[in-house]
Amino acid sequence: MKQSAAQNAAATSAALRLESALALLAQSGQVLPAGDANNAEWLQALIDGLCALSSRDALTGLANRRHFESVLARELDRVARAGEPALLLMLDIDHFKRVNDSRGHVAGDIVIKAVANALQQSVRPMDTVARVGGEEFAIALPNCPPAFGPMVAERVRARIEGCRIDVGLGEPPIGVTVSIGGAFAPQWVRSSLGLWMERADKQLYRAKTSGRNRAEFEPAAVSQVSAEEKGLLFAAPGTVSQLKQP
Amino acid sequence: MSDAPVTVLTASPRARISAITSGKGGVGKTFVSANLAAALAARGERVLVLDADLGLANLDVVLNLAPKVTLHDVFTGKHTLDEALLEVSAGFTVLLAGSGMVEYSRLTPEVRDKFIETINAVAPRFDRVLLDTGAGISDVVLYTVSLADEVIVVVTPEPTSMTDAYATIKVLASTQKRRAIRIVVNQRVPGTDARSVTAQLQQVIDRYVSPGLESPVTLELIGDVPSDASVRDAVRKRQLLAECFPGSPAAQGVAAVAVKMGHVRS
Numbered sequence: 001m002k003q004s005a006a007q008n009a010a011a012t013s014a015a016l017r018l019e020s021a022l023a024l025l026a027q028s029g030q031v032l033p034a035g036d037a038n039n040a041e042w043l044q045a046l047i048d049g050l051c052a053l054s055s056r057d058a059l060t061g062l063a064n065r066r067h068f069e070s071v072l073a074r075e076l077d078r079v080a081r082a083g084e085p086a087l088l089l090m091l092d093i094d095h096f097k098r099v100n101d102s103r104g105h106v107a108g109d110i111v112i113k114a115v116a117n118a119l120q121q122s123v124r125p126m127d128t129v130a131r132v133g134g135e136e137f138a139i140a141l142p143n144c145p146p147a148f149g150p151m152v153a154e155r156v157r158a159r160i161e162g163c164r165i166d167v168g169l170g171e172p173p174i175g176v177t178v179s180i181g182g183a184f185a186p187q188w189v190r191s192s193l194g195l196w197m198e199r200a201d202k203q204l205y206r207a208k209t210s211g212r213n214r215a216e217f218e219p220a221a222v223s224q225v226s227a228e229e230k231g232l233l234f235a236a237p238g239t240v241s242q243l244k245q246p
Numbered sequence: 247m248s249d250a251p252v253t254v255l256t257a258s259p260r261a262r263i264s265a266i267t268s269g270k271g272g273v274g275k276t277f278v279s280a281n282l283a284a285a286l287a288a289r290g291e292r293v294l295v296l297d298a299d300l301g302l303a304n305l306d307v308v309l310n311l312a313p314k315v316t317l318h319d320v321f322t323g324k325h326t327l328d329e330a331l332l333e334v335s336a337g338f339t340v341l342l343a344g345s346g347m348v349e350y351s352r353l354t355p356e357v358r359d360k361f362i363e364t365i366n367a368v369a370p371r372f373d374r375v376l377l378d379t380g381a382g383i384s385d386v387v388l389y390t391v392s393l394a395d396e397v398i399v400v401v402t403p404e405p406t407s408m409t410d411a412y413a414t415i416k417v418l419a420s421t422q423k424r425r426a427i428r429i430v431v432n433q434r435v436p437g438t439d440a441r442s443v444t445a446q447l448q449q450v451i452d453r454y455v456s457p458g459l460e461s462p463v464t465l466e467l468i469g470d471v472p473s474d475a476s477v478r479d480a481v482r483k484r485q486l487l488a489e490c491f492p493g494s495p496a497a498q499g500v501a502a503v504a505v506k507m508g509h510v511r512s
Contacts, residue, residue, distance in 0.1 A: 081271065225413050232450045233412055234405060 018046065025049045028058070057131040059109060060116035068130035071140050072193055078142070079185040086185040087144040089153060090200040091119070094177045094212040096135040103174065107167040111174055114165040122159045123152070137178075138200075146184055153180045153215035161213065177213035179204060184218070261294070261372040263365065264507070265394035269410030271381030273402045274432040276304045277477065277487070278469075278500065279378040284488040285504035287337035291373040294331070296364075297343045298390040299380040306342050309334055310484035316344025321360045327367050336486050341368070358389060365393050374507075383417050391418065398428045398468070401447070403438035412447055416455050419463045430469030430503055440470035468506040471499035 025032055025046070030053065033045030055067035063071065075086045093099075093115060100108040112135060119129045119137055128140045141152065157180055164173040181204025185196055199218065206216040225233075266282075268275045276299070283293045297305045297317070306313060313332055319325040332340050341364075368375060377394055380387045391397055397418060401411040411429075418424040429447070431440035444467040456462035474496035480487040487497045 225409050225416075229412070229450055229454050230409060232453055233408055233446055235446075235449075 021046060021050060024053065028053050057116075060113055060131050062116050062120065062137070063128055063130035065130065065132045068128060068132060068138055068140065069193060071128045071130075072196065075140055075142055076185055076193065076196065084143050085145050087141040087149050087152070088183050088185065088196055088200045089139040089141070089156070089215075090132075090181045090197070090204040091137040091139070091156070091178045092204060092208070093135040094179055094208075096176070099174060099176065103167060103171070107171070107174065110167050111165050111176055114163060115160060115176065115178070118159050118163050119156060122156045138197075144184075149182050149184065149217055150215065153182055153217070156180065157213065157215055179207035179212045180215035181205065181207055182215060182217045260369045261292075261375045262396070263369065263375045263377065263394040264396050264398055265298075265377040265379055265391040266398045266400060267379040267387060267391055267414060268381055268400040268407070269383065269412075269414035270407045273381075273400050273407050274471075274477075275299075275381065275400045276308055276378055277481070278398075278400050278430055278432055278471070278503075279376050280305060280308050281486055281488050281497065281500040282503055282507075283338040283340075283376055284336035284486050285501045286374055286507065288488070288501075289504055289508055291508075292371070293338040293374045293376065294368055294372045295338060295340045295376045295378055296368070297341065298361075298377045298387075299343065305340060305378060307484065308481065309340065309486065311340070311342065313342045313344060316342045317364070318344040320364065327364065331368075336489055339372070357386070361390065361393065383414055388417065388421065392422050396426070396428060397424055398430055400430045400432050401443060402433040403431065403435065403443050408443065408447065412450055415447065415451060415463065415465070419451075419455050419459060425459075425461055425463050426466060427463065428466050428468045430471065431467070432469075432471045433473045434470060435473045440467055469499060469503035471496050471503075 022032060030049050033042050033049065035042050055064060056062070057064040072088065078084065079086045093111070096108070096111070099111055112131070116129070116131060116137070119139065123129060123139055123141065126142060130138045130140075132138045139156075144152065157178060160176065160178045164175055166173050181200045181202065183196060183199035183203060203216040203218060207214050210216070266275055266279045279295055283295045286293045295305065299305075305311075311332060311334070313330075315325045315330045317330060320327050320330050327341075330341055332342065334340055365375070377390050379390050399411050399414060401407050415424075415427050418427065429444050431443050434440055434443075444465050448465045451463050451465065472495045474494055476491040476494040477487055477496050480490050483490060487494060488500065491497055
């Protein structure tokens with residue numbers, strides 16, 4: 001069986017024109033598959049390389065929009081039934097056009113790369129950072145309790161604000177800020193990718209219109225239960241009856 | 247006056263609508279809905295279970311149904327309501343949401359209208375409609391609960407379930423002016439007590455919820471369903487507990503809920 005599969009692969013690869021696939025991989029700096037070009041393993045490595053390439057953003061190496069959407073879709077499925085909280089942050093570099101206009105597109109690209117790097121470093125390894133547009137980024141944070149959302153967003157915001165981005169050529173470093181919008185996936189409810197992104201986008205818009213360099217979240221649900229309430233909920237019955245009427 | 251009507255012994259022209267909700271998912275809400283429907287049907291009621299857990303319901307799984315026509319088809323106008331009503335062997339009727347209801351996970355005026363339309367169409371034809379709502383406290387869940395005459399919160403003795411049940415009751419009390427909430431304690435493990443679970447919830451409500459309202463919120467324990475291995479067996483067989491293990495402690499617990507619910511109508 002194995003023999004014939006390899007023979008098939010050899011026959012197939014002989015008939016395939018792989019030059020452009022190999023050129024793409026080489027151009028992206030990926031290691032070309034080693035070994036005999038006429039076997040299934042080699043072809044598999046080539047395909048794996050192409051898959052990796054098609055899920056990454058060329059400039060920053062972050063997840064691209066396509067890959068990010070598949071991550072979010074998986075997260076929605078999990079949250080819907082398991083009820084674990086998951087956070088989506090949408091981010092946008094403030095006044096990025098000014099950087100491009102005054103310092104040129106090369107500097108603009110350097111800024112995008114620096115922001116991408118800083119974002120990646122300010123979240124957990126399990127989180128997915130993506131570049132979803134020109135100067136737009138998004139982060140999916142699985143298993144992130146609602147109380148931590150604003151803390152995470154603030155950490156990200158402060159880290160970007162603190163960056164001095166060296167664009168070389170003896171020019172002064174550039175500092176940028178980001179606006180952030182956050183939305184939690186609705187727990188226990190089947191939702192859609194579009195709705196979740198739209199909700200986070202709405203908060204990003206709020207952050208932009210209320211001064212930039214800030215994070216906005218959907219207002220906390222009325223359903224939040226305070227620590228005092230929880231304390232009483234799990235206290236022995238009757239022990240607090242004298243407190244009943246405040 | 248919210249008192250019972252003076253006329254007695256006439257069939258209700260409109261079903262009593264009971265919303266079954268939980269706050270937390272996975273506490274057996276759909277199990278309670280389906281088996282309660284069977285128990286009510288066994289007592290002679292015409293019962294409809296309406297799967298309001300849009301797109302995420304397990305009712306079809308619990309009842310081993312493969313519906314061809316669902317609420318989604320009714321909403322989109324592809325089929326009539328009658329085509330979507332499905333009678334099950336246990337003697338009650340179900341209306342399944344079906345997949346493809348994702349678009350209804352956001353409450354738009356259109357979704358509201360369609361819900362009202364459906365409820366109004368089915369209410370005169372049954373004695374009881376059980377709304378198996380989604381978990382959580384999303385606007386769709388709150389809306390479907392708002393259509394009900396009474397609310398039944400399913401809770402387990404676990405801290406997470408109790409916390410979410412409390413949050414749900416709090417929201418229903420403040421946004422829907424609910425003052426009487428009925429409690430079914432499900433999956434009660436040995437060493438816990440349904441009355442204590444209800445008393446714990448009532449204690450926090452008395453302290454943190456009722457003082458802000460014109461009248462206090464009262465919980466009424468109407469069900470104590472013990473944790474029971476036969477529930478898992480029934481689910482695995484994809485049969486109703488009431489049908490395959492009618493004598494099991496959990497089945498009897500659910501049957502007792504039906505008796506208590508029946509009393510409210512007299």
